[in-house]
Amino acid sequence: MGEKQRRGFAKATVNTILALLCILWSLPTLGLLVSSFRPRDEVLSTGWWQTNPASFTTRNYEQVLAGKEFADPSLPGGVARGNDMGGSFLNSMIVTVPATLIPILIAAFAAYGFAWMNFPGRKLLFTLVVALLVVPLQIALIPLLRDYTGLGLNGTFLSVWLAHTGFGLPLAIYLLFNYISQLPRDILESAFIDGASHFSIFFRLILPLSTPALASFAIFQFLWVWNDLLVALVFLGGNADVAVLTQRLTEMSGSRGQDWHLLTAGAFITMAIPLLVFFSLQRYFVRGLLAGSVKG
Amino acid sequence: MARTETVAELPGSPPPVGRTPTELLAWVFRLLISLIVPLVAFFVLYQGFIFLRDSNAPKLVIALVAIIWGVGGVALLFVLSNWLVERLPDVWRLRIQPYVFIGPGIIMLSWFLAVPVVRTLYQSFFDRTSTNFVGFANYAYAFTSPSMLESFRNNVLWMIVGTGLSVMFGLLIAVLADRSSFESIAKALIFLPMAISFVGAGIIWKFVYALSPGKEQIGLLNAIVTGLGGEPQGWLVKGPWNNFFLIIIMVWLQTGFAMVLLSAALKGVPGELLEAARIDGANEFQIFFRVIIPTIQGTIVTVATTILIATLKIFDIVFVMTNGNFGTEVMASQQYKQMFRFQDFGRGSAVAIILLIAVVPVMIYNLRQFRERRAF
Numbered sequence: 001m002g003e004k005q006r007r008g009f010a011k012a013t014v015n016t017i018l019a020l021l022c023i024l025w026s027l028p029t030l031g032l033l034v035s036s037f038r039p040r041d042e043v044l045s046t047g048w049w050q051t052n053p054a055s056f057t058t059r060n061y062e063q064v065l066a067g068k069e070f071a072d073p074s075l076p077g078g079v080a081r082g083n084d085m086g087g088s089f090l091n092s093m094i095v096t097v098p099a100t101l102i103p104i105l106i107a108a109f110a111a112y113g114f115a116w117m118n119f120p121g122r123k124l125l126f127t128l129v130v131a132l133l134v135v136p137l138q139i140a141l142i143p144l145l146r147d148y149t150g151l152g153l154n155g156t157f158l159s160v161w162l163a164h165t166g167f168g169l170p171l172a173i174y175l176l177f178n179y180i181s182q183l184p185r186d187i188l189e190s191a192f193i194d195g196a197s198h199f200s201i202f203f204r205l206i207l208p209l210s211t212p213a214l215a216s217f218a219i220f221q222f223l224w225v226w227n228d229l230l231v232a233l234v235f236l237g238g239n240a241d242v243a244v245l246t247q248r249l250t251e252m253s254g255s256r257g258q259d260w261h262l263l264t265a266g267a268f269i270t271m272a273i274p275l276l277v278f279f280s281l282q283r284y285f286v287r288g289l290l291a292g293s294v295k296g
Numbered sequence: 297m298a299r300t301e302t303v304a305e306l307p308g309s310p311p312p313v314g315r316t317p318t319e320l321l322a323w324v325f326r327l328l329i330s331l332i333v334p335l336v337a338f339f340v341l342y343q344g345f346i347f348l349r350d351s352n353a354p355k356l357v358i359a360l361v362a363i364i365w366g367v368g369g370v371a372l373l374f375v376l377s378n379w380l381v382e383r384l385p386d387v388w389r390l391r392i393q394p395y396v397f398i399g400p401g402i403i404m405l406s407w408f409l410a411v412p413v414v415r416t417l418y419q420s421f422f423d424r425t426s427t428n429f430v431g432f433a434n435y436a437y438a439f440t441s442p443s444m445l446e447s448f449r450n451n452v453l454w455m456i457v458g459t460g461l462s463v464m465f466g467l468l469i470a471v472l473a474d475r476s477s478f479e480s481i482a483k484a485l486i487f488l489p490m491a492i493s494f495v496g497a498g499i500i501w502k503f504v505y506a507l508s509p510g511k512e513q514i515g516l517l518n519a520i521v522t523g524l525g526g527e528p529q530g531w532l533v534k535g536p537w538n539n540f541f542l543i544i545i546m547v548w549l550q551t552g553f554a555m556v557l558l559s560a561a562l563k564g565v566p567g568e569l570l571e572a573a574r575i576d577g578a579n580e581f582q583i584f585f586r587v588i589i590p591t592i593q594g595t596i597v598t599v600a601t602t603i604l605i606a607t608l609k610i611f612d613i614v615f616v617m618t619n620g621n622f623g624t625e626v627m628a629s630q631q632y633k634q635m636f637r638f639q640d641f642g643r644g645s646a647v648a649i650i651l652l653i654a655v656v657p658v659m660i661y662n663l664r665q666f667r668e669r670r671a672f
Contacts, residue, residue: 011475018472021465022485025548028500029488031516035503046512047519087355094359098366105370106401113397122394125402130666132409134655136609138631138648140412142419142641147407156349157362166408169401198393199378227493229612230632246495250616253499260503260514267499271492278491282484289553290560 036060036264043261060265064252065089083262085269087241088248092226092273094157095244099164099225100218106165107172108180108214112202114173115181116188126177132170140166141234148235155242159235164225172217175288179213180206216288219281223274245270330383337376341369373400413652420645424638434646444647447625453539454546454607454626461547462603463596466554470562471584473555483559487552494549494612501545502617505531535623542624545613550606554599561595562588601658608654627651 034048037056066082113119114126144163145154153159183206191201207214229246236242243251249266256262278285344365348358377396381389423430438444469486473479489497506515507530513519518528531541565588573583589596611628618624620633627647634644 011477014472014475015477018469018476018478018482021469021472022482025486025489025551027516028504028548029492031503032500044514047514047516049516049519090355090359094355094362097363101367102370105367105374106404109374110398110401113394117394117397119391119394119398125398127663127666128402128410129405130662131659132405133662134605134658135409135413136605136628136648136651136655137409138609138628139416139652140408141631141648142635142645143412143415144408145635152349157358158345158348158366161366162404163408166404169405170409173401173405197382198397199382202397223491227495229493229495229615230628233632234635246493246612249495249499253495253502253616254619257502260506263499264503267496271496274491274493275488278488279484282487286556289556 032264032267035260036268038261040259040261043264044258060261061269064262064266064269083248083252083266084240085245085248085266088243088245089269091157091242092244092246092270095160095164095232096222096225098157099161099168100221102161103165103168103172103221104214104218107169107176107217108207108210109202110169110173111176111180112198112206114177115183117198129170129173129177133174135170137163137167137231145234154235155237155239157236157242160231163231163235164221164228167231168221168224172221175217176210176213179210183209212284212287215281215284219277219285220288222277226274326383330380334376334380337372341365341372344369370400416645416648416652419641420649421642423642424640426641430642434642435650437643438646438650443625444630446623447627447630450539450624450626451608451610453536454543454610455604457540458543458546458550458607458610459600459603461543462550462554463558463600465547465551466599467558467596469551469555470559471588473559474562483555486555489549490552492549494545495616497545497549498613498616501541501548502532505541507531532618532624533622538618538622539624542613542617545617546607546610550603554603557595557599558592561592565591601661605655605658608651 031048034051035043037058037060038048038051039055039057039059042051042055064083065086067084067087114122114129140163148154148159153162187205187209188201191205196204227246229250232244232247233250236244236247249263249270252259252263252266344361347353348362348365353361374396377399378393381393381396384392419426420434421429421431423433469482473482476482492500504516505518506513507518507528508514509528513522513528517531522528532538569587569591570583573587578586609628610626611632614620614624614626614629615632620626620629627650631644631647631651634640634647
């Protein structure tokens, strides 16, 4: 075999193995997506790989999104029970948007303070931030549950925002500090000479310049909060009115474990937004990952 | 917000003794403003808090109020406290302003992570309701009860197998992708599960593992097994192997993370180094194990540590797939159970402290790295 043929053969082998791995990695998700569009009877009787695209339907989605009642003529009473994923979707939004924006704002201020201001205790406090990077949030669940009970916060959105803010802050401050402290010194100095205050420098200069870092962390935090189950379970508890998507899906998996046509549609609804965020902002996400991320 | 104001006339400074009554009146007025503005702001924020806590308004209204109140409120707090500080004399402003910037962050960190470490440690020496001191009884329970020992064993399995496989697959795919003709598509497909929640991934894989007794198999794995002439299995029921089927889900999710970081590190390996090895007659495998691996060792350690910590705290997958039944309990699911099912805050705290102790080496490593890397 000549050198050229050998190279070509090696490349073909690499491509084949990689393609097989990609198929292996994608099949589970593909099965979920296909099944979510198949009618109930088909999902329960044949494998998704034997699907007939002609029979695809959006009924499963309509039913899981619907509230308490969902018209279903095929049933004796004409009514099926919905899963109120629509309501949970809204709850997830209410939880996720502030729980992403609040820590970013607080962390950006703190990162600026650590990077460009001098004060006693600066080094000690930043060491605390670094130490807290890997602390498991499990450590805080019981004390916070007590505090929240005292404040009457259990089962409110506020409780989850605060918790996600607190748990997300070490990483947020750390990532933003790394970025903000690297900004060129002379930009800030000339602003100071022009008489600008820290506050206006922060809002007019630092925040706009830090957009890439802010975006990276925002994606992290958004995915983290949207996909979180534990914090929601502990602080939102059993209150069905405020249940987020992950809670609802967990509950469905327990109560309707064999209704695969609904579970697959429900799972896909929980995945839709993260996948959208992920694909539209992948560049920032990867950059954030590379900037070092160990989440506690 | 220019800083050129005449500081001496600001309300924080001593009253201008010996000036005209009008000037004194103006000074009092400014002082009052400085007090009233924050009070009004806090009142508005408090009303928002009460509304959000007790309201039964339509969800969309609450959602909007919540987002505006939450985000706007935090911004308002910063603006206000800064406004107050800027009205102080220069000496005090310079002294206090840094704390306006870092204060809220540090307060939140302390309330939600730092202080709970101490509180949880304290509670771990008390009984289920935190009333009677029990010494090390909760830890004795944690290290002797069969279900806790089972979760330690499983956590070790998760950490070794889960981390090992994620890093191996991540490295393999990174290397292959680098030499393939469709690098970006392959990477996107492998990376995609990173966006999926543990719960969503749980459902995806529950469907792969599904068992339909006595019928045609709709679960992919059992269909393959029966297609090959085997008997369909309840993959999640039989211990200890069911743990591996749960761990696969983690590997499926985390490989993309490992791949992205390792791929970036691979691209950083200098081309001359590889050329030199090739000229010396090394084959591709020797180059991989003797040149590439040592060069990217640092990244491998970082990736492995991150995934180790994630597997240590693994909760959602177990909770959704088996709820800890069939011998699949792990530490985090035990902690949750102790807290909520058994209402035993003492034992729950002890398990949390054990989790914390497990990450202490990483914490020390991080701190050491941080100290070495920069003159802070």
